[in-house]
Amino acid sequence: MYAIIDLETTGGQPANDRITELAIFVHDGQQVVDSYTTLINPGRSIPPFITQLTGITNDMVADAPRFHEVARKVVEMTEGCVFVAHNVRFDYSFLKKEFADLGYNYSRKTLCTVRLSRSLIPGQPSYSLGKLCQNIGIPLNGRHRAAGDAEATAILFDRLLKITQESDAAEANAADTLARVDALAPAGRKPETTEKKPSPRRVAAMAQAIKTALLPPLITPEKVAALPQETGVYYFHNEAGEVIYVGKSINIYKRIQQHFAVDVKSRKSLDFKNSIANITWELTGSELVALLYESHLIKQLKPAYNRAQRRSVFPAGIYLKTDENGYKCLYYGRADARNSEIPIIALGNQYKAQGFLYHKVAKYNLCQKLCGLYKTQGACFDYQVHRCQGACVGQESPETYNQRVDEAIDSITYEHESFVVIGSGRRADEKSLVVVENGRYVGFGYVDETFTARKLADFRQAVQPYADNKDIQQIIRQHLRTRRKGEQVKIFA
Structure with missing residues (x-):
């Protein structure tokens, strides 16, 4: 049994938007045997652009049932059915979220008619529901209304089932012809023909479609099976071959499986998934190298679906200046193109x-006023409660105060100015190198396991140079705190 479903919603994000209309057509594998359609009061205003698209107005849903009033009906009609939809992850994610808000875990096997159509009706210029139906002669009355779209999807699904039936019949006829030829062969003579195995039944075709429902429509199971279970970076490409996303993982296969398994959160995430036409990768061996290389690639390629590091994932930071009286002053501020200073540490906002600076002020008894955390012409608040030693009013000398500032800085910068992180390579006989010199990232590279070096310059010549930036500094600093077993850090004075 199959439940063919279409939803209309207040927007494209299941986490924030709600269902406004629902349609279910139950198909028994031969024909539609039941159907149900209802408007749903989303409990919020429908945006004008959604009304323009669907024709569903706030007045139309004002007296409609809330989702909790139809939830039992949905459960009962889809019980024991495969959940079928065009771009199934979108509709399925919305229903799962609505049920989750009611404290119910809604779970069904899913089948996507986009993916099945690409497999059984190849070569179509578009697989959007409207254009596909138009190109193969399926009537679509009431576009962008749940009943109209669900009915068209049901007809499409029925066509797809018949294609598998026709394929089975053709192969069965061919097998029957071969059997008759064999029967007419002279006694004792080995037939020249060979018996063909019967073609997979429709149930097998549907089972395969269900099994691959989580995959993007353009990605085959064979492509996913070929992914390495090793550390590196991976690329998602669109049909034109353009890189639309770059990621990294210590296990590329598992990470990409996770990408495809999650419910979609928005129309954009659905478009992203449907755009993936190919997957390529580069092994790095080292997790640190994968992190650094991913950051570099995102800034270089600017993939359409990588927003995190296209500019910087750390748009704020802690900075250092010295005031006119010789006091070193830590302060926080923006970390972007308008600020040419490189922060001591970059942070998320x-x-x-x-908050980070408040913590350092408390830990090292620094002055709130000198750190820009307490605006006053006189003494800071901490001085009044005897936590500040008086740098704000000149009672503590710059030399004494600056020693504690230096201690605070040492706690948030690289422990050593120049060092090399030696980690796993891409092969067993290879090592990876990440070089930092005078507090600046130089780059990474690979050397044979027999490689020996005495000077930092030897390591520097063995790596490919890459740009230093606040994201890179944060990646290295964080990794040094949690570095993996087997990694070495070689320190240079």
């Missing part, structure tokens, strides 16, 4: 940077 200014709120996090402020």
Whole structure:
């Protein structure tokens, strides 16, 4: 049994938007045997552009049932059925979220008619529901309404089932002809023909479609099976071959499986998944190298679906200046193109940077006023409660105060100015190198396991140079705190 479903919603994000209309057509493998359609009151206003697209207005849903009033009906109609939809992850994610809000775990096997159509009706210029139906002669009355789209999907699904039936019949006829030829062969003579195995039944075709429902429509199971279970970076390409996403993982196969298994969170994430036409990868051996290389590639290629590091994932930071009286002053601020200074540490936003600085002020008895955390013409608040030693009013000398500032800086920068991280290579006989010199990232590279070096310059010549930036500094700093077993850090004075 199959439940063919279509939803209309207030927007494209299951986490934030709600269902406004629902249609279910139950198909028994031969024909539609039941159907149900209802408007649903989403409990919120329908945006004008959605009304323009669907024709569903706020007045139309004002007296419609809430989702919790139809939830039992949905469960009962889809019980024991495969959940079928065009771009199934979108509709399925919305229903799962609505049920989750009611405290119910809604779970069904899924089948995507986009993916099945690409497999059984190849070569179509578009596999969107409207254009596909138009190109293969399926009537679509009431586009962008749940009943109209679900009915068209049901007809499409029925066509796809018949294609598998026709294929089975053709192969069965061919096998029957071969059997008759064999029967007419002279006694004792080995037939020249060979018996063909019967073709997979429709149930097998559907089982395969269900099994691969989580995959992007353009990605084959064979492509996923070929992915390495090793450390490296991976690329998602669109049909034109362009890189649309770069990622990294210590196990590329498992990470990409996770990509495909998650429910879609928005129309954009659905478009992203449907755009993936190929997957390539580069092994790095080292997790640190994978992190550094991913950051470099995102900034270089600017993939359409990588927003995190296209500019910087750390738009705020902690900075250092010296005031007119000789006091070193830590302060927080923006970390972007408008600020040419390189931060001591880059952080996710200014709120996090402020909180980080408050922590360092408390730990090292620094002055709130000198750190820009307490605006006053006189003494800071900590001085009044005897936590500040008076740098804000000149009672503590710059030399004494600056020693504690230096201690705070040492706690958030690289422990050593120049060092090399030696880690796993891409092969058993290879090592990876990450070089930092005078507090600046130089680059990474690979050497044979027999490689020996005495000077930092030897390591520097063995790596490919890459740009240093605040993201890279944060990656290295974080990795040094949690580096993996077997990695070495070689320190240079």
